[in-house]
Amino acid sequence: MSQPLRLFELQKIDSALDRARARLAEIEAALRGNPTVQKAEGEHESARIHHHEAQNALRNAEAEVGAQQQKIDSNQRALYGGSITNPKELADLQHEAEALGRHLARLEEIQLEAMVVFEEAEGALATALATLEAARATAAAEDQAMLIEQKALLAEVETLAGARNGLLPDIAVEGLTLYESLRKSRKGLAVVAVSEPECPACGATLTAAQAQAARSPNQLAQCADCGRIMVSG
Ligand SMILES: [Zn+2]
Numbered sequence: 014m015s016q017p018l019r020l021f022e023l024q025k026i027d028s029a030l031d032r033a034r035a036r037l038a039e040i041e042a043a044l045r046g047n048p049t050v051q052k053a054e055g056e057h058e059s060a061r062i063h064h065h066e067a068q069n070a071l072r073n074a075e076a077e078v079g080a081q082q083q084k085i086d087s088n089q090r091a092l093y094g095g096s097i098t099n100p101k102e103l104a105d106l107q108h109e110a111e112a113l114g115r116h117l118a119r120l121e122e123i124q125l126e127a128m129v130v131f132e133e134a135e136g137a138l139a140t141a142l143a144t145l146e147a148a149r150a151t152a153a154a155e156d157q158a159m160l161i162e163q164k165a166l167l168a169e170v171e172t173l174a175g176a177r178n179g180l181l182p183d184i185a186v187e188g189l190t191l192y193e194s195l196r197k198s199r200k201g202l203a204v205v206a207v208s209e210p211e212c213p214a215c216g217a218t219l220t221a222a223q224a225q226a227a228r229s230p231n232q233l234a235q236c237a238d239c240g241r242i243m244v245s246g
């Protein structure tokens with residue numbers, strides 16, 4: 014195999030390694046935190062807090078109604094118990110009974126409103142929990158698929174790295190230095206296969222001499238524009 018073709022082979026291996034490593038990084042990030050699950054967790058937490066607040070508000074409203082009913086009971090016992098006979102006192106108790114009754118009606122309205130809010134919060138919490146559980150189940154299935162893909166990619170990386178190490182001793186130092194430098198400056202793509210009279214990477218038109226040079230097994234032809242090594246494809 015000629016030096017240019019060895020570099021082209023190296024490029025193919027390195028491009029495959031770049032792709033595999035980029036996908037491995039994506040998988041690692043996805044396995045750390047699934048955005049759909051995180052969003053569902055946030056919404057479930059909001060629903061839980063709202064439900065808790067609505068529950069407290071309902072309990073308070075119920076306690077106030079209960080306390081008001083006790084006041085009314087004690088008023089009614091005084092009013093009808095027979096121990097108070099003074100008409101003025103009885104009239105006062107009667108007025109108090111009316112006022113207590115009006116306030117009870119208001120407290121019962123508040124209790125009813127709190128019940129409605131609480132029932133809505135319960136429904137919202139159940140929905141948020143179902144959404145979260147579905148998101149977790151989907152994520153678990155995706156994670157499982159990604160773990161399988163990750164294992165295959167790690168094996169692929171090992172195979173490619175082995176092939177790369179096997180190829181390196183057969184590549185001349187000057188070519189390798191140029192290749193590594195182009196890999197850094199040209200977004201990982203140092204060698205291109207040329208089949209048309211233009212550079213497939215940057216689009217520069219090749220002269221007949223350059224196209225011929227690309228076909229030569231004895232020299233490294235470079236694109237006059239981007240500097241990439243060209244091999245005949
Ligand atoms: Zn070019």
